[in-house]
Amino acid sequence: MPSHLSADRPAAQPPGGGSVDALISQTRRLKGDVDAVRRDAGGDGSDPGDRWQRALCDLALHQLDDLDAHLAQLREGPPTPPAADGAALPRAAAAAGPWRGSLLSRVGSAEWNLLTDEAVWSAELYRILGRDPAAPPLTLDELPSVVPEEDRPKLTAMVTGCLVDGRPIDGEFRVARPDGEVRTVHMMGEPVLDADGGTAAMWAVLRDVSALRRSERTVSETRDSLQRHHDRAQTEHRVAVEAQEAVLPPWRGALRLPHGEPGPLDVAGRYLPAASGSMIGGDWYDALELPGGATLLSVGDLTGHGPTVTSSMAMLLGALRGMAMAGTRPGPLMTLLNQMLEATGRPALASALCCQYRPGKRTLTWAQAGHPAPLLFRDGTGRRLDTPRGALLGAAPGGSYGHAEEILREGDLLLLHTDGLVTGDPGRSGDAGVAGTGRLLALAARLDEARDAADCVRLVVKEFGAAERQDDACVLVARVTS
Structure with missing residues (x-):
């Protein structure tokens, strides 16, 4: 029986060598480009996105290797194994060994x-x-x-x-x-x-096609891993947002404290998320009426991001509120918070600022733990309050914290913030914290003209909120009204 290769029709002729050579050159250039992309993927393999990119590049290289090999075969033409005497070998004999122009090993x-x-x-x-x-x-x-x-x-x-x-x-x-x-x-x-x-x-x-299918499985597995990573990140983000919303003050806009009309303090605050929207951290702001007519003002930042951090922030803020309600003064309160972080056995660092304002004598007592000091604006000028001693919470086992006092006047304005507000602008050079504080103090005249605390917060957000913020931040403003 004649072979199908010797059917009653002219034998197929290979395409011109020049056109196939051009295709081979293009294929090899493309292989080099894909290999460069693969090397640029870099990373240590911990990022699912990097693993997926490398797997796709590997798959593409397998495909291009096959294409390169098949084009080379096409250039050489169909197999015509000659016998030693020039006659064609029987097909069974030809199959026993390789010859020039044969099909490739795969x-x-x-x-x-x-x-x-x-x-x-x-x-x-x-x-x-x-x-x-x-x-x-x-x-x-x-x-x-x-x-x-x-x-x-x-x-x-x-x-x-x-x-x-x-x-x-x-x-x-x-x-x-x-x-x-x-x-x-x-x-x-x-x-x-x-x-x-x-x-x-x-x-x-x-x-x-064993190597090709292995590469395809790797791409599929890394794609699934990337999807699981995205799903997990979305879930963690949702949990962090829900925890944060449950802890931050339920009020929005202006608040008079202690409750009453008119109250001695006009308070407003705002949370500013990071530009990515996915980095929910441990920043908080709080204003709380205390027994006896005093007011608690606090801001803080627990290092890190995600549900674990927001839950720890909720624990810390809950403890701060509870101790303040029990009458603990700001300095001892910070000392107890530091001891609590040590006792939890969960390594964490937090900066915090705690102020108690007593309207009777307009006395502000405050303490800090590695946190930017409050800014006091009076008569169109601003200054940074002198900072009492206090290291980051969780950084100094057995540490103690001092406190400072300031007598306020009617019309005075206090601005409390977390460091993400003034260090979140990547376009600024030098010491971002110092430069940011200077920019805040430069708002003194405009803050003096603002109608209320809510307008002051809007002014600060307009000045600092448009940057591509690398971290989340909080700002809290309190104006003495009487």
Whole structure:
């Protein structure tokens, strides 16, 4: 029976060498570009996004390697193995070894003659299946013996469809090599018909796609990992936002404290999120009426971001409120907060500022733990209050905290903030904290003209809130009204 390769039609001629060479050059340049992108991905493998990018680049490189190899084969033309005397070798003999222009090592071919039960394999197919080239090729009946049991129905269906119904073969299955390695092959083929239109043989090209499928699985796994990472981040963000909203003061805009009309303090505050919107941290602001008519003003920042930090911030703020309600003065209160952080066994650092204002004598008593001092604005000028001793909460086991007092006047304005307000502008150079404090103090005349505390907060937010903030921040303003 004549081979399908020697059908009664002119042999296909390879395309011009120049055009194929141009395609090969383009492919190799593209491989270099993709490899450069892969190297630029960098990272230590901990970021799911970086892993996904590298996996996609690996997959693309596998595809381009195959394309490069197939174009090289196309340039060399179809296999025509010559015998030593110049005559064509029998196909079975040619299959026993490689020759110039043969199919590449990842692509093999086979033909099964149904009339003689003869099988002919290329040398490359022997290498793919890991079989001894001296051994006879497997017949169609023997081929399932090297296929894992769960893949045999797929192979049987493909072969049956080709031999019985004349359908082309296009599918994949796994093969188990004698050395124990399992590979994935993609088989494409079609029936060879005799003069009466009956199926006389079947030929196929089998391609080893094991490396390609591994790369595809890696891409799929890293994509799923990236999606899980995104889902987890969204969940953590939602939990952090809910925890923060549950803890921060329920009031928005202006508040008179102690409650009454008119009250001695006009208070307003605002939380400013980071530019990314996903970095919910441990910043807080608070204003609370205390027994006896005093008012508690506090701001603070627990280092870090996420649900754990916001829950710790809620614990810290709850303790601060409770101790202030019990009459604890700002200095001892900070000392107790520091001891509480030590007792929790959860490593954390926090800055905090706690002020108690007593309207009877207009006395402000305050303490701080590694936090920016309050700014006092009076008669169109501003200054930074002298800072009592106090390290970050959680940084000095057994540390003690001092307090300071300031006598306020009617019309005075206090501005409390977390450091993210003045250090969140990446366009500023030098000492961002000092520069930011200077910018706040420069608002003195405009703050003096503001109608109330809420207008003051809006003015500060307009000045500092438009920056691409790297961290979240809080600002709290209190004006003495009587």
